[in-house]
Amino acid sequence: MKDKFFWRIINAVQGQGSGNWRLPILFSAVLHTVLLIGLFMVMPSSSETRTINPSPSFVSARVVTLEQAKPKPKPKPAPRVAPEPRPKPKAQPKPAPRQPVKKPPPKPKVDQKAIALKRKQEEERKQREKAAAERERQRKEQERLDQLQKQREQEMLAAMAREQQARQQAAQLKADQAEVASYTQVIASLVSSRWSRPASARRGMTVVLRIRLAPTGEVISIAKVRGSGDEAFDRSAQQAVNSAAPFREIRNIESRIFEKNFREFTFLFNPEDLLK
Amino acid sequence: MRAYLRVALFGFLLIMVSLARAELTIEITQGNDKAVPVAVVPFAWSGQGVLPEDIAGIVGNDLRLSGQFAPVPTSQFLGFPSKASEVYFGDWRRLGTSYLVIGQVTEQPGSRYRVNYELFDVLAQKSVVRGEVSGNRNQLRSVAHSISDAVYEKITGVRGFFSTRIVYVVANRHNENSTDYKLVYADMDGHRAVPVLQSKEPILAPSWSPDGRRLAYVSFETGRPAIYIQELATGRRERISSFRGLNSAPKWSPDGQKLAMVLSKSGNPDIYVLDLTTRALTQVTRHYAMDNEPSWMPDGKSIVFTSNRGGSAQLYEVTLATGKVKRLTFEGRFNARARVFPDGKSLAYIHKGKGDQSYNVAVQEIDTGRMRLLSSSPFEDAPDVSPNGRMLIYSAKGEGKGVLGIISADGRVSFRLPSTEGDVREPAWSPFLN
Numbered sequence: 001m002k003d004k005f006f007w008r009i010i011n012a013v014q015g016q017g018s019g020n021w022r023l024p025i026l027f028s029a030v031l032h033t034v035l036l037i038g039l040f041m042v043m044p045s046s047s048e049t050r051t052i053n054p055s056p057s058f059v060s061a062r063v064v065t066l067e068q069a070k071p072k073p074k075p076k077p078a079p080r081v082a083p084e085p086r087p088k089p090k091a092q093p094k095p096a097p098r099q100p101v102k103k104p105p106p107k108p109k110v111d112q113k114a115i116a117l118k119r120k121q122e123e124e125r126k127q128r129e130k131a132a133a134e135r136e137r138q139r140k141e142q143e144r145l146d147q148l149q150k151q152r153e154q155e156m157l158a159a160m161a162r163e164q165q166a167r168q169q170a171a172q173l174k175a176d177q178a179e180v181a182s183y184t185q186v187i188a189s190l191v192s193s194r195w196s197r198p199a200s201a202r203r204g205m206t207v208v209l210r211i212r213l214a215p216t217g218e219v220i221s222i223a224k225v226r227g228s229g230d231e232a233f234d235r236s237a238q239q240a241v242n243s244a245a246p247f248r249e250i251r252n253i254e255s256r257i258f259e260k261n262f263r264e265f266t267f268l269f270n271p272e273d274l275l276k
Numbered sequence: 277m278r279a280y281l282r283v284a285l286f287g288f289l290l291i292m293v294s295l296a297r298a299e300l301t302i303e304i305t306q307g308n309d310k311a312v313p314v315a316v317v318p319f320a321w322s323g324q325g326v327l328p329e330d331i332a333g334i335v336g337n338d339l340r341l342s343g344q345f346a347p348v349p350t351s352q353f354l355g356f357p358s359k360a361s362e363v364y365f366g367d368w369r370r371l372g373t374s375y376l377v378i379g380q381v382t383e384q385p386g387s388r389y390r391v392n393y394e395l396f397d398v399l400a401q402k403s404v405v406r407g408e409v410s411g412n413r414n415q416l417r418s419v420a421h422s423i424s425d426a427v428y429e430k431i432t433g434v435r436g437f438f439s440t441r442i443v444y445v446v447a448n449r450h451n452e453n454s455t456d457y458k459l460v461y462a463d464m465d466g467h468r469a470v471p472v473l474q475s476k477e478p479i480l481a482p483s484w485s486p487d488g489r490r491l492a493y494v495s496f497e498t499g500r501p502a503i504y505i506q507e508l509a510t511g512r513r514e515r516i517s518s519f520r521g522l523n524s525a526p527k528w529s530p531d532g533q534k535l536a537m538v539l540s541k542s543g544n545p546d547i548y549v550l551d552l553t554t555r556a557l558t559q560v561t562r563h564y565a566m567d568n569e570p571s572w573m574p575d576g577k578s579i580v581f582t583s584n585r586g587g588s589a590q591l592y593e594v595t596l597a598t599g600k601v602k603r604l605t606f607e608g609r610f611n612a613r614a615r616v617f618p619d620g621k622s623l624a625y626i627h628k629g630k631g632d633q634s635y636n637v638a639v640q641e642i643d644t645g646r647m648r649l650l651s652s653s654p655f656e657d658a659p660d661v662s663p664n665g666r667m668l669i670y671s672a673k674g675e676g677k678g679v680l681g682i683i684s685a686d687g688r689v690s691f692r693l694p695s696t697e698g699d700v701r702e703p704a705w706s707p708f709l710n
Contacts, residue, residue: 187302188302188303192304192305193308195306196307199434200432231433232430238399238400239312239399239400264299265300266301266302269303269304270304272306
């Protein structure tokens with residue numbers, strides 16, 4: 001029994017076990033939904049005002065704390081709490097009372113002796129019953145402890161599963177972020193190299209464009225979300241995107257990442273190398 | 277406790293994962309600012325004979341001159357559309373053009389021409405602007421320039437300067453005793469040059485009135501320098517100032533009411549301001565050094581001038597109300613002949629550095645004092661700024677005689693205007709004329 005648990009834990013840590021995942025999955029799903037709903041309610045539906053490049057903000061998700069938490073798996077063998085007290089109390093009382101019972105019947109005269117014997121027997125019986133009750137109690141206590149132990153192990157397993165999942169997600173996120181960052185850079189430099197600012201352009205002018213891309217890198221649509229007020233400046237930004245497109249490089253990106261990041265995204269044109 | 281921490285951490289991670297779903301924003305903070313490729317298709321002509329002017333050619337040339345456009349050579353064109361319905365954006369995109377200009381010319385009664393044009397954004401595949409201009413045979417160049425203005429303004433967001441004019445002085449030296457001087461009026465691209473004044477004696481320092489109708493200049497026609505004002509349309513002239521000594525460097529105030537000038541009637545050259553209506557003369561600077569070459573700040577409240585009061589020629593600014601003088605240039609041994617940009621934020625002037633052999637056009641931000649040299653031919657003089665502040669014109673010595681150069685204010689492109697015979701100097705760029 002214990003060994004099985006132990007293996008399951010090991011498996012879970014190694015991420016290959018087919019153990020009981022139902023609970024963690026359910027838990028995770030519920031949490032996801034709650035969070036998503038929360039996010040949608042809290043976040044503004046149109047993210048047009050989010051002009052800051054978000055990349056620095058999730059670099060902080062390096063999960064340093066998790067890494068520290070890693071050594072945790074070791075304490076798992078700890079559940080060796082119960083030292084198995086059962087066999088000891090059973091053995092003592094049994095052999096003693098059996099022999100004296102045979103002697104009394106032949107001599108009825110000996111009344112006193114009989115009474116004493118009877119009393120003794122009575123006492124012994126009571127003692128036996130008491131012992132039995134004690135045994136029962138101890139058994140039940142043990143059962144409860146076992147149950148508790150089992151529950152605790154299961155909880156731990158679930159927690160580990162969640163942890164594992166979170167760690168995987170974090171690792172995935174990190175990898176994705178690196179991927180997104182590199183493609184972002186490619187796109188930015190392509191557009192930047194095509195951006196010919198008009199004479200009217202000044203520092204402080206900004207234009208926000210919303211782009212829809214096909215997985216082939218073709219621009220499906222460009223919409224001006226927020227203009228600078230200078231038509232020529234805004235047009236130059238749109239021209240830069242159009243002229244840099246199609247972004248063929250994007251075809252190499254995993255479709256999951258594409259859908260999440262590049263299917264639809266925002267350009268913020270904010271010239272920092274111009275005079276005011 | 278630990279369990280709580282774990283749950284919290286887990287939740288945090290989940291939030292991070294969800295946040296990563298937030299929309300990606302790519303920020304573009306730098307541009308390349310290459311000249312924008314534009315195709316100007318020869319305009320369709322449905323009349324008889326040959327059109328006297330190649331309108332598309334003029335427009336293309338104008339745009340190239342601005343330095344902000346790179347016209348695509350006609351030889352690469354895959355088609356010659358003259359109507360919107362004939363435009364195949366894919367063709368033009370393949371050529372790498374960002375914009376396309378097409379048009380047609382039709383003959384009107386009275387030997388007039390009507391020119392229709394349309395500008396397309398090739399990349400966005402849509403029309404940006406279209407218009408119609410008409411004129412007679414002699415006005416076809418103006419028609420073309422006004423189309424250039426419309427295209428330029430639409431794309432750059434800045435008013436076009438192609439319909440503006442320049443004046444300059446040409447000296448034709450026949451022999452030691454005989455030189456002809458001409459004051460010449462021309463399109464800003466040097467075409468359609470006509471003399472507005474001819475003299476056997478030197479003509480100097482032409483300056484435009486802010487309405488573009490009159491010129492002030494110095495003429496030695498009487499044997500001594502005097503300042504004249506001439507109406508361009510009628511040729512009517514008036515002598516404004518002929519004091520003893522120097523009468524030079526007239527410069528019209530931004531409101532057109534006054535003329536700043538240099539007079540030496542009290543001994544040495546100082547800056548004066550003449551009120552053109554009351555004819556009242558006010559002395560602005562009073563210094564034993566030579567003060568010269570005034571140029572108004574756009575608000576008309578102060579004047580930038582050259583003075584050697586510091587030991588070398590440097591630029592100073594004098595506030596008219598207080599007479600307070602402030603030095604503006606500190607770099608090099610020679611900074612002179614300033615012109616203030618229309619926005620009042622920069623100066624163009626002639627600079628000679630320590631140990632330099634050459635005099636060059638420089639532009640300086642007034643606020644920061646930061647100066648940069650624009651060009652590097654050996655001897656440059658008399659810079660003037662286009663009314664939109666994007667271009668400079670100056671004279672340069674090329675092969676012994678003066679020629680005119682045009683350079684973009686950022687120094688990226690420069691051109692020599694078609695040279696005429698004679699020594700060309702002292703260009704002055706007109707204000708906007710329409």
